[in-house]
Amino acid sequence: QVQLQESGPGLVKPSETLSLTCTVSGGSIRSHYWSWIRQPPGKGLEWIGYVHDTGLTNYNPSLKSRVIILLDTSKNQFSLKLTSVTAADTAVYFCAGSSWTTFYYAGAFDYWGQGGLVTVS
Amino acid sequence: EVVLTQPPGTLSLSPGQRATLSCRATWDIGTNFLAWYQLKPGQAPRLLIYGTSSRATDIPDRFIGSGSGTDFSLTISRVEPEDSAVYYCQQYGQLPWTFGQGTKVEVK
Numbered sequence: 001q002v003q004l005q006e007s008g009p010g011l012v013k014p015s016e017t018l019s020l021t022c023t024v025s026g027g028s029i030r031s032h033y034w035s036w037i038r039q040p041p042g043k044g045l046e047w048i049g050y051v052h053d054t055g056l057t058n059y060n061p062s063l064k065s066r067v068i069i070l071l072d073t074s075k076n077q078f079s080l081k082l083t084s085v086t087a088a089d090t091a092v093y094f095c096a097g098s099s100w101t102t103f104y105y106a107g108a109f110d111y112w113g114q115g116g117l118v119t120v121s
Numbered sequence: 122e123v124v125l126t127q128p129p130g131t132l133s134l135s136p137g138q139r140a141t142l143s144c145r146a147t148w149d150i151g152t153n154f155l156a157w158y159q160l161k162p163g164q165a166p167r168l169l170i171y172g173t174s175s176r177a178t179d180i181p182d183r184f185i186g187s188g189s190g191t192d193f194s195l196t197i198s199r200v201e202p203e204d205s206a207v208y209y210c211q212q213y214g215q216l217p218w219t220f221g222q223g224t225k226v227e228v229k
Contacts, residue, residue, distance in 0.1 A: 035218075
């Protein structure tokens with residue numbers, strides 16, 4: 001059974017870089033699409049972007065200039081870096097993925113981490 | 122981007138009643154790229170439905186997805202107290218992938 005676990009600081013200062021890591025266990029990170037999604041307090045879900053082990057990435061245009069998502073197959077991890085953060089970036093950050101290896105279903109997330117609150121203050 | 126609209130507010134139901142949640146898209150997303158998730162506080166979101174009407178693994182058959190084009194629904198045929206949660210629709214047919222704002226279901 002594939003499990004995802006987010007890790008990283010829960011508090012980041014304004015203008016600094018938010019860095020989170022997602023560790024995938026119970027399965028290989030290869031051939032799947034892996035995403036970051038966030039939920040600001042009291043608001044809905046926002047997709048941040050995805051990475052694939054071919055090196056392919058895609059980011060939400062609303063965050064594209066500040067986001068990098070990387071994959072480390074040797075550690076079965078993927079990471080999120082969000083630069084120049086402000087209070088508006090305070091949110092619960094989820095890592096997620098799809099059990100399907102085809103892009104057709106890459107956006108149907110059946111693997112999720114528990115999420116971690118990151119506060120910008 | 123495709124904006125998904127879900128009615129705001131809370132759907133309050135008694136056990137055994139039927140819940141119908143709606144989701145409207147600003148663009149035609151066909152029938153293959155719409156998903157529904159259940160989100161409870163402090164828990165990981167759970168995929169219920171993908172491809173508009175296919176149930177994900179281990180999802181009870183009381184959860185039924187339907188629709189096409191721009192109008193979609195999630196029906197919970199007989200709600201149970203454990204179904205209390207916020208339900209989000211999501212489209213993955215066009216990048217950026219987007220979610221609706223969620224509909225809260227309360228069963229008591």
